[in-house]
Amino acid sequence: MSFPANESIVLADAGVQIAPLDASGAGAKTILRPLSLELTERRIAVIGANGSGKSTLLRLLNGLVLPTSGTVRINGLDTQTQGAAVRRLVGFVFTDPLSQLIMPTPVEDVELSLRRLKLSKRERRDAAMSVLSSYGLDHLAHSSIYELSGGERQLVALASVLAVDPGILVLDEPSTLLDLRNTKLLRERLTALPQQLIISTHDLALALMCERVLVVDDAGIAFDGGPHEAVGWYRESVG
Numbered sequence: 001m002s003f004p005a006n007e008s009i010v011l012a013d014a015g016v017q018i019a020p021l022d023a024s025g026a027g028a029k030t031i032l033r034p035l036s037l038e039l040t041e042r043r044i045a046v047i048g049a050n051g052s053g054k055s056t057l058l059r060l061l062n063g064l065v066l067p068t069s070g071t072v073r074i075n076g077l078d079t080q081t082q083g084a085a086v087r088r089l090v091g092f093v094f095t096d097p098l099s100q101l102i103m104p105t106p107v108e109d110v111e112l113s114l115r116r117l118k119l120s121k122r123e124r125r126d127a128a129m130s131v132l133s134s135y136g137l138d139h140l141a142h143s144s145i146y147e148l149s150g151g152e153r154q155l156v157a158l159a160s161v162l163a164v165d166p167g168i169l170v171l172d173e174p175s176t177l178l179d180l181r182n183t184k185l186l187r188e189r190l191t192a193l194p195q196q197l198i199i200s201t202h203d204l205a206l207a208l209m210c211e212r213v214l215v216v217d218d219a220g221i222a223f224d225g226g227p228h229e230a231v232g233w234y235r236e237s238v239g
């Protein structure tokens, strides 16, 4: 599916509070202040300090986290009530690939992603091998996931999500474990993808390749604008 097939991602006063530990309300914690955003650009980066709320914001976009106030709609689908449809539309790549890779080997993991397509066993294996090969991972197809390096796992996780061609791709710090060569490969791959991308990253070079950058700070959006302004603002804010 290619951009702009999607209509829009709309957050209306969407906030996330962690429930209090007891009925008195003591212990409630706001991890995302209510936000209203319309995300229509093809590539949007989310940057900001550790613990500022980036992952929480991203997880709202495929219903992994549900808003405790307001709504999140993806092409009109409400994440609260239409979670399964939202997850079919929004591919999510986790920072920690081991949270995502559940099969013993890369080829089996990609095959699992492809299960929704009506393919024979042989076709599914061929399709999975071709996806891995396009990432230069075919030589690792039958290795144990636990034998792969962190960066190799991160690439397998990305390949597995992209195998089903989701309409929207949400990536949570996808380059944290990658070396310089693979970080560059990832940047090139991501910018060439036809899908809408929402990506949280500490790689400011990647943020600069996006059309819009949200700077998250203290559970809210501190800056929202073009890449150069936003990255400049962020650099100044950290001194």
Ligand SMILES: Nc1ncnc2c1ncn2[C@@H]1O[C@H](COP(=O)(O)OP(=O)(O)OP(=O)(O)O)[C@@H](O)[C@H]1O
Pocket: 018, 029, 031, 048, 049, 050, 051, 052, 053, 054, 055, 056, 057
């Ligand atoms: N389920 C939860 N229960 C309690 N606190 C949570 C929960 N999820 C997130 N938090 C807290 O909310 C804050 C924001 O977390 P989040 O993972 O969104 O940050 P982040 O900006 O992605 O950080 P990083 O760059 O370190 O990955 C953190 O203080 C985190 O500890």
